[in-house]
Amino acid sequence: MCRVAQRRLPDQPVAAAQARGFVTETMVRWEIAQLVPDITLAVTELVTNAILHARTPIVVTLSVAEGVAEVAVTDYDPRTPRALPDREDLLADLDALRGTDEENDDPRHSGLHYGPSGSVAAGRGLIILEAISDQWGVTPHPAGKDVWARLRVPAGWSYRGACRCGPDSELSTASGMPMTHITGRWDPHPA
Numbered sequence: 001m002c003r004v005a006q007r008r009l010p011d012q013p014v015a016a017a018q019a020r021g022f023v024t025e026t027m028v029r030w031e032i033a034q035l036v037p038d039i040t041l042a043v044t045e046l047v048t049n050a051i052l053h054a055r056t057p058i059v060v061t062l063s064v065a066e067g068v069a070e071v072a073v074t075d076y077d078p079r080t081p082r083a084l085p086d087r088e089d090l091l092a093d094l095d096a097l098r099g100t101d102e103e104n105d106d107p108r109h110s111g112l113h114y115g116p117s118g119s120v121a122a123g124r125g126l127i128i129l130e131a132i133s134d135q136w137g138v139t140p141h142p143a144g145k146d147v148w149a150r151l152r153v154p155a156g157w158s159y160r161g162a163c164r165c166g167p168d169s170e171l172s173t174a175s176g177m178p179m180t181h182i183t184g185r186w187d188p189h190p191a
Contacts, residue, residue, distance in 0.1 A: 003064045005188075006060065015058055019058075020043060031157070032154070043071050046072075049073075059074040063177075068134075068152055070174065073146070075144050078144055079145075080140070
């Protein structure tokens, strides 16, 4: 079945926990709880990046179509995230930080930015995303961007083959995968 759910979140640190709760609740309701650990790790990294770098409200979108689950985080900053290079010698970089008062371009971690690999305390979210997802990317749009990650649903998922979304579908995911939301018992019921 094709499914989509969305949640708007503030640009506050609590958004990461709210995103994890939303993703967990939705994946359990969609009967794909096996993906919860990887999807929640992905959404945590994506939301944290949006909070730290975009500093705008955030929209988390979760979708499943054609055997693929996708989580996307929309923010309203046009800058594209970039993966930092591997840190070759963390201990040497930490030693070099001692006593340095140089200004840096990372206002989140002044005093911890050093060398071409950036902050010694952060900056590895995209590496984690690369490791846990089957595919990830960035889709720019006029108001900002969507950063998304895709994971295959388990082969035994009951609804894996039920979605027949095509190019004429009413929606598409952040990565451009066509989809049509099919309403069912997996949708949240109004209280």
